[in-house]
Amino acid sequence: MNQRPLPSRSPRGVAILELVLFAAAVLALWIFPQFVKKPYVLHMGVILFLAIIQGQAWNVVGGYAGQYSVGHAAYFGIGAYTTMMLLELNKIAPWWGLGAAIANGVLLSLVIGSITFRLRGPYFVLASISMAEILRYAFLYFKGFTRGAEGFLVSEIPTLHLFGQDVEFITKRPFYFVTLGLAVLTIIANYAVQHSKLGYYFQAIREDQDAAHSLGISLSFYKSIALAISAAFTALAGGVYAMFVKFIAPDIVFGIDVSVQFVLICIIGGIGTIYGPVIGAMVLVPLSEILRNPRGLVQIGVLSPDSKFVDFVEAHLSNAHLLVYGILVVVVILFAPDGVVGLLRRATAGLRRRRAAAQEEPGAAGA
Amino acid sequence: MLRIEKLNFAYGDLKVLWDVDLEVRQGEIVTVVGANGAGKSTILKNVSRLVRASSGSLRFNDVDLLRMASHEVVGLGIVQVPEGRRIFPEMTVLENLRMGSFVKATRKDRERNVERAFTLFPRLKEREKQLGGTMSGGEQQMLAIARGLMGNPKLLLLDEPSLGLSPLLVKNIFEIIKEINRQGTTILLVEQNVYQSLHVSSRAYVLETGRVVLSGTGAELLANAHVKKAFLGM
Amino acid sequence: QVKIGFINSITGPEAPIGENLTNGVDLAVEDLKKKGVNVTIVRQDDTGKPQVAMSAMEQLATGDEVAVVVGPYTSASANAVAKLAHQYKVPQIVPAAAKEEITKQGYSYVFRVNAPAHQYAQSLIDAALGFGKPKSIAFIYESTDFGTSVSSAGKEYAKAKGLQIVGDEAYQKGAPDYRSTLTKIKAANPDLVFMVSYVADAILLMRQSREVGLKPQAFLGGGAGFDTAQFEGERDISTNVFSVTQWTPESSAASQEFERRYKAKFGKKPTYHAACAYVATLVAGETAAKAGGDRTKIQAALASGSWNGILGDVKFETFDGFTNQNKLVMPVVQYQNGKSVTVYPAKAAKAKPVYPFPGWK
Amino acid sequence: MTVFLQSVLSGILVGGIYALIGIGLTMIFGVMRVINFAHGELLMLGMYLTWGLFNWLHLDPFLSIVLVAPALFLWGAFLQRAFINRVLNALPQNQILLTIGLGLVMSNSVMLAFTSDYRILTTSYSSSSYDLFGLSVSKPLLYAFLITVAITVALYGFLLRTDTGQAIRATAQDREAAQLMGINVGWTSVLAFGIGAALAGTAGALISPTYYIFPQVGGAFTLKAFVIVVLGGMGSIVGATLGGVIIGLTESLAAVYVAGGLKELVVFVLFLALLLFKPAGLLGKTRA
Amino acid sequence: MATILDIKHVSKFFGGLAANSDVSFSMEPGMIMGLIGPNGAGKTTLFNCITGFYPPSRGDVMFKGVRMNGLQPNQVCHLGMVRTWQKVRPLAKMTVLDNVMVGALARTASLKVARDVAMAQLEVVRMTRKASFLAGGLPIGERKKLEVARVLATQPELLLLDEVMGGLNPAESEEIIQLILDLRKRGLTQMVIEHDMKAIMRISDRIVVLNSGEKLAEGAPQEIVNNKAVVAAYLGEEVA
Numbered sequence A: 001m002n003q004r005p006l007p008s009r010s011p012r013g014v015a016i017l018e019l020v021l022f023a024a025a026v027l028a029l030w031i032f033p034q035f036v037k038k039p040y041v042l043h044m045g046v047i048l049f050l051a052i053i054q055g056q057a058w059n060v061v062g063g064y065a066g067q068y069s070v071g072h073a074a075y076f077g078i079g080a081y082t083t084m085m086l087l088e089l090n091k092i093a094p095w096w097g098l099g100a101a102i103a104n105g106v107l108l109s110l111v112i113g114s115i116t117f118r119l120r121g122p123y124f125v126l127a128s129i130s131m132a133e134i135l136r137y138a139f140l141y142f143k144g145f146t147r148g149a150e151g152f153l154v155s156e157i158p159t160l161h162l163f164g165q166d167v168e169f170i171t172k173r174p175f176y177f178v179t180l181g182l183a184v185l186t187i188i189a190n191y192a193v194q195h196s197k198l199g200y201y202f203q204a205i206r207e208d209q210d211a212a213h214s215l216g217i218s219l220s221f222y223k224s225i226a227l228a229i230s231a232a233f234t235a236l237a238g239g240v241y242a243m244f245v246k247f248i249a250p251d252i253v254f255g256i257d258v259s260v261q262f263v264l265i266c267i268i269g270g271i272g273t274i275y276g277p278v279i280g281a282m283v284l285v286p287l288s289e290i291l292r293n294p295r296g297l298v299q300i301g302v303l304s305p306d307s308k309f310v311d312f313v314e315a316h317l318s319n320a321h322l323l324v325y326g327i328l329v330v331v332v333i334l335f336a337p338d339g340v341v342g343l344l345r346r347a348t349a350g351l352r353r354r355r356a357a358a359q360e361e362p363g364a365a366g367a
Numbered sequence B: 001m002l003r004i005e006k007l008n009f010a011y012g013d014l015k016v017l018w019d020v021d022l023e024v025r026q027g028e029i030v031t032v033v034g035a036n037g038a039g040k041s042t043i044l045k046n047v048s049r050l051v052r053a054s055s056g057s058l059r060f061n062d063v064d065l066l067r068m069a070s071h072e073v074v075g076l077g078i079v080q081v082p083e084g085r086r087i088f089p090e091m092t093v094l095e096n097l098r099m100g101s102f103v104k105a106t107r108k109d110r111e112r113n114v115e116r117a118f119t120l121f122p123r124l125k126e127r128e129k130q131l132g133g134t135m136s137g138g139e140q141q142m143l144a145i146a147r148g149l150m151g152n153p154k155l156l157l158l159d160e161p162s163l164g165l166s167p168l169l170v171k172n173i174f175e176i177i178k179e180i181n182r183q184g185t186t187i188l189l190v191e192q193n194v195y196q197s198l199h200v201s202s203r204a205y206v207l208e209t210g211r212v213v214l215s216g217t218g219a220e221l222l223a224n225a226h227v228k229k230a231f232l233g234m
Numbered sequence C: 001q002v003k004i005g006f007i008n009s010i011t012g013p014e015a016p017i018g019e020n021l022t023n024g025v026d027l028a029v030e031d032l033k034k035k036g037v038n039v040t041i042v043r044q045d046d047t048g049k050p051q052v053a054m055s056a057m058e059q060l061a062t063g064d065e066v067a068v069v070v071g072p073y074t075s076a077s078a079n080a081v082a083k084l085a086h087q088y089k090v091p092q093i094v095p096a097a098a099k100e101e102i103t104k105q106g107y108s109y110v111f112r113v114n115a116p117a118h119q120y121a122q123s124l125i126d127a128a129l130g131f132g133k134p135k136s137i138a139f140i141y142e143s144t145d146f147g148t149s150v151s152s153a154g155k156e157y158a159k160a161k162g163l164q165i166v167g168d169e170a171y172q173k174g175a176p177d178y179r180s181t182l183t184k185i186k187a188a189n190p191d192l193v194f195m196v197s198y199v200a201d202a203i204l205l206m207r208q209s210r211e212v213g214l215k216p217q218a219f220l221g222g223g224a225g226f227d228t229a230q231f232e233g234e235r236d237i238s239t240n241v242f243s244v245t246q247w248t249p250e251s252s253a254a255s256q257e258f259e260r261r262y263k264a265k266f267g268k269k270p271t272y273h274a275a276c277a278y279v280a281t282l283v284a285g286e287t288a289a290k291a292g293g294d295r296t297k298i299q300a301a302l303a304s305g306s307w308n309g310i311l312g313d314v315k316f317e318t319f320d321g322f323t324n325q326n327k328l329v330m331p332v333v334q335y336q337n338g339k340s341v342t343v344y345p346a347k348a349a350k351a352k353p354v355y356p357f358p359g360w361k
Numbered sequence D: 001m002t003v004f005l006q007s008v009l010s011g012i013l014v015g016g017i018y019a020l021i022g023i024g025l026t027m028i029f030g031v032m033r034v035i036n037f038a039h040g041e042l043l044m045l046g047m048y049l050t051w052g053l054f055n056w057l058h059l060d061p062f063l064s065i066v067l068v069a070p071a072l073f074l075w076g077a078f079l080q081r082a083f084i085n086r087v088l089n090a091l092p093q094n095q096i097l098l099t100i101g102l103g104l105v106m107s108n109s110v111m112l113a114f115t116s117d118y119r120i121l122t123t124s125y126s127s128s129s130y131d132l133f134g135l136s137v138s139k140p141l142l143y144a145f146l147i148t149v150a151i152t153v154a155l156y157g158f159l160l161r162t163d164t165g166q167a168i169r170a171t172a173q174d175r176e177a178a179q180l181m182g183i184n185v186g187w188t189s190v191l192a193f194g195i196g197a198a199l200a201g202t203a204g205a206l207i208s209p210t211y212y213i214f215p216q217v218g219g220a221f222t223l224k225a226f227v228i229v230v231l232g233g234m235g236s237i238v239g240a241t242l243g244g245v246i247i248g249l250t251e252s253l254a255a256v257y258v259a260g261g262l263k264e265l266v267v268f269v270l271f272l273a274l275l276l277f278k279p280a281g282l283l284g285k286t287r288a
Numbered sequence E: 001m002a003t004i005l006d007i008k009h010v011s012k013f014f015g016g017l018a019a020n021s022d023v024s025f026s027m028e029p030g031m032i033m034g035l036i037g038p039n040g041a042g043k044t045t046l047f048n049c050i051t052g053f054y055p056p057s058r059g060d061v062m063f064k065g066v067r068m069n070g071l072q073p074n075q076v077c078h079l080g081m082v083r084t085w086q087k088v089r090p091l092a093k094m095t096v097l098d099n100v101m102v103g104a105l106a107r108t109a110s111l112k113v114a115r116d117v118a119m120a121q122l123e124v125v126r127m128t129r130k131a132s133f134l135a136g137g138l139p140i141g142e143r144k145k146l147e148v149a150r151v152l153a154t155q156p157e158l159l160l161l162d163e164v165m166g167g168l169n170p171a172e173s174e175e176i177i178q179l180i181l182d183l184r185k186r187g188l189t190q191m192v193i194e195h196d197m198k199a200i201m202r203i204s205d206r207i208v209v210l211n212s213g214e215k216l217a218e219g220a221p222q223e224i225v226n227n228k229a230v231v232a233a234y235l236g237e238e239v240a
């Protein structure tokens, strides 16, 4: 398995096919709201796109650079609070606020990075958790500034005048397009990172920090870059999330479960790949929603209102949705440790091997 | 004493050993030589049950090793000094040595064996209290061999004991190997240092890409044209 | 046949109290059926998180098309949902959330059955002032929305009544050790100790108060954790503690009957949450049935109607900055001999208060 | 002054229990190199067991340790065999998620079985104290502390003095080499996870008389255990003991001299500050 | 400039242990310096001190006249000095080509340029065929060669090789020796740690011998093999 030649890049033909498929998918999603107008469906779309952004964001530092942060709630929360506080306290529109959110996220990442990046392995993981916890406690405590546990509730999002059009952030539609656009943007940005010097350096750091160091890679600099990129997207996601759900409080945006969610999306999908977070989000978001709220399926129109499935889930699983969730996590880790992407890859590799088995000469292993 | 027949093994999809036959008789030093990646270490790992063969037979004095676990194999008196030393990094030199006689039957000889180890490798005595992980490469190799001897092995598996050692020590090591053998320990040796190892061994096997391609006494192989060309650079 | 949405904390940290609300709603559904009103309850779990409650509300409003929504339980959730109720024009009846703002934003579609936070503080402090002559007071409260709301209302009211505030300690709920904080409060020697906690922290606070020998003239428990059957059962520490509540079983014959039925059905004593949720659902069901499920008509009916039941008279009024707020005088109870007895207001009192606190056994 | 001494005293006593939680975690990390995010849930199981024994058999919580510890040992051993064992060579983030998943399964199963009601376990000494020169020494905390000390000493002796203990240490440092010494590493891992779980369960039993019990109680303790273990140096038992006491003390003093609501914040800040100067914790070894 | 590297009174202590004590020597551009000594003599430690992985406890390291103390390994690399690892460190989940490209990227931001440089270096170590294999799956011999190709790709002026022949068979060692000699022809300065005396004698212009952290001897290869102290401490009576 280790010695199978692995092309470092997809052959050109495949790359173009991928590009076409990607463009087609984006286009399909873009016109989707023309046909389906149910707010619930659009709502789930937004949540899905946000999850994709989160996953892609974490992937930069966790997947490529191998720094397993379990404290991304810090950047998410900072993004959410920045946008929200500017809106609520200073009446600054969220599209400016998001810029500030990104700036604050990056700034915070530099501070956190300078502390945690001296640490390796489990120490890094735990230090990253602590940073998010520090922020959570600080935001809970310094009420005068943050309103503490009370949090912020959006009163009204101003209307955006864009190209002579008024965009009102009241329905789900504008959020749908905004988050879809941002998700596409993150994917493209991630692709660009992966196919640049940065991508190579991040991976080198992931594989062996000392070796990377000796090859001229400044660990502190490139780790900070990775974290800054990641934090920028995370803060952006946080800001959009705040505007979308319209309510934030420290426990909501700085909680450990938020941080874990970032990791989970990537792991379920497949770490260190572009597809991973997308697939992870597509698995995780619907699943947790169906378990928590099976009636959603009825609303989408997948099931009829008197469906046995809904009754069953409501009767037996609604109290246990976290249990099922936990079981799912355990099963994935045990049986698909490389996530869904890894599973698919293994399946296709198996196919290819069987086809190639005829030609393959035995004993070609040792060189 | 040790008889390996038709052993096949693969790491995942990568097949490493193909129908390997190999025999070690009581009192012998048997060497396996071969290029990097030929599968030498893999044979030893199979004997020690660190990895599990897909087919073949593996017997030690009529005991079937295939069904056994690593620690049980050690209990039979088969001790391996692994490639890359594998010292316990956060135990002192002395603690490392004492771990070598973890098997119950060998604990009674512990103190005597520690003394023997210190006589063989005086450097270890000097560094008795240093943590294993901070010793230099060569020091760790000494410690690893010494630790292996702590277990009163009937069959000692040595995986590249001369790797990374100074010329002086390399010579010492082969002296020690002979000495240990003389004292009654059968040895299965895996080496890159083909010349020296063929010199000390009673018999040897040549392994190429997972297959035994040659075998014979040490002297025979030293004279063999293929061996000369491939391994001795002549 | 009317559809009522019910948002509640079925799982998550608030679930233990959430369960009481569920039970109250179930009893109400039974009773509505007896009256010939068939309601379908569409349940939504907010897992104790306001943002989940909001998305639940959106679904109830736009997907399930319910006529009226009961809940959510916690202050934070109920407040967040209130905004949506206003926006989507879906009548919302808040059964038990205490945060002042909920009915202070002029939202005509938001109705609240229970009394808001300042009443917790006012009733307790008024009661204490009525029983003796305390001069100083210390606050210790969890740093949640509920804890902060009640204690800030308390601090304001205490100041207005001329009490000196000698301690003001917020804490993170769930810590195993409050001894040092309590020692600090003991050193300040307050006449009254006012505590606010959601759940079992109440028991911890009192246990550790006993350990460190804190001994004010009175312990005032600001609802929630101090108003549970469990707390009542801890006689060693609950005896002589005052607590404030929205409802007591002994308040009326109907209440006693409610208590009996509740015990028979669920095997435990009803809390005020159960009573409030029960009343909220009855009101919602009756009104919605009469109005034929039309939200605007329901809103109007709620705003103008009045009901009578285990909470006494229920009427949603507009006063002092509140909109559609039921005026409920919160009774103060004291734990005496392992039972809670109403000691305040005087006309509802069933026993004489023990004041000042006679000391630990 | 009394306030100060009182805070120090209760800080140390509570710290003792923290230490026990930390030791269990550090043990598991040491041998398996797995950060056990389900540690708090093991503690939670210990609490429920204690609570059950108290209610059904009227067994004193401190006595119930003799049943709780073995039960949790078996449970931990099972978890190791069935789950942890399979991810020993996996990526660290996979290990983390596996234990998070197991934690979710444990806490939510308990929730289904016992509802999420808060359980309170009241003993005759639950809120009583000794008086020591005007300081109050909580009886249940004192007992718990003494038991913790005894367990720690015994455990330390076990690891350093016995061959089994040394086998655990050896496995912690190099699994393969340990196998070559004749150590049954499968069994050693089971033992280590079992002991770790038993310690968590014991800690659960020890705090039961002074705390309350609910399915989600574990989370806060898991986090606390991390801080303790990292503070002391991961894998170091003495470190965990020290870390526990330091955290207990810090919390207690911060509550008085900073603010009750800030004590957790102070703990985390202290924790990070320390890591900056000693990146491997107080007693951890930095590797080249 | 007369010297490219000056090591002045370098000492490194680990607790009470002096892994290097007061080591001084210099290298001229274009030469190959052999560094030998018994196990634990402090050779690898000296590499670590020179390349910024350990700060020397005492003394100075001057490279091209620049004082190196306090510089990070990456800065040292950019100045033109790079080392290999005694225990090879392939970037296991990256391909062979990617590994070498990481080295090449030290001098360029363009992936295309880096790829060309990397392919050229793989050519040099004759591993072009393995370009798309995962580095983690290579046998030891090829890992060592990969290690060399990777540092070469950083286009160093001074190369520090730590036992790159260790674990190789004579044929493979010969390949590496030829490579080192080729590099010298191209003017690359090298310092080589090796236990294989035959090899070290062939390639070195000068040899420094370390023993217990101290410099025991320095001189031309022939001087060294005849040096009594060196024979006693390291070589044993006869030279292989």
Ligand SMILES: Nc1ncnc2c1ncn2[C@@H]1O[C@H](COP(=O)(O)OP(=O)(O)OP(=O)(O)O)[C@@H](O)[C@H]1O
Pocket (backbone or CB within 6 Å): A002, A365, A366, B011, B014, B016, B034, B035, B036, B037, B038, B039, B040, B041, B042, B043, B083, B192, E137, E138, E139, E140, E141
């Ligand atoms: N854990 C492993 N996973 C996958 N492949 C492996 C593993 N260990 C060894 N291999 C591969 O198996 C083959 C044989 O390896 P082995 O270690 O047995 O060789 P060797 O003869 O001992 O070589 P060396 O002289 O380098 O020690 C090599 O191609 C190696 O890359």
Ligand SMILES: Nc1ncnc2c1ncn2[C@@H]1O[C@H](COP(=O)(O)OP(=O)(O)OP(=O)(O)O)[C@@H](O)[C@H]1O
Pocket (backbone or CB within 6 Å): B134, B135, B136, B137, B138, B139, B164, D288, E014, E017, E018, E019, E037, E038, E039, E040, E041, E042, E043, E044, E045, E046, E086
């Ligand atoms: N981080 C460390 N902490 C403590 N001692 C160390 C450390 N690193 C190396 N040493 C000690 O310093 C001495 C020199 O080690 P070094 O690795 O430099 O030797 P070497 O000459 O490279 O030996 P070899 O030829 O065996 O590789 C050894 O005694 C070693 O045990």
Ligand SMILES: CC(C)C[C@H](N)C(=O)O
Pocket (backbone or CB within 6 Å): C073, C074, C075, C076, C096, C097, C098, C099, C146, C198, C223, C224, C225
């Ligand atoms: C205990 C309850 C009265 C608290 C209330 N539900 C609130 O959140 O405000």
Ligand SMILES: [Mg+2]
Pocket (backbone or CB within 6 Å): B040, B041, B042, B083, B159
């Ligand atoms: Mg080998």
Ligand SMILES: [Mg+2]
Pocket (backbone or CB within 6 Å): B136, B137, E043, E044, E045, E086
């Ligand atoms: Mg070395």
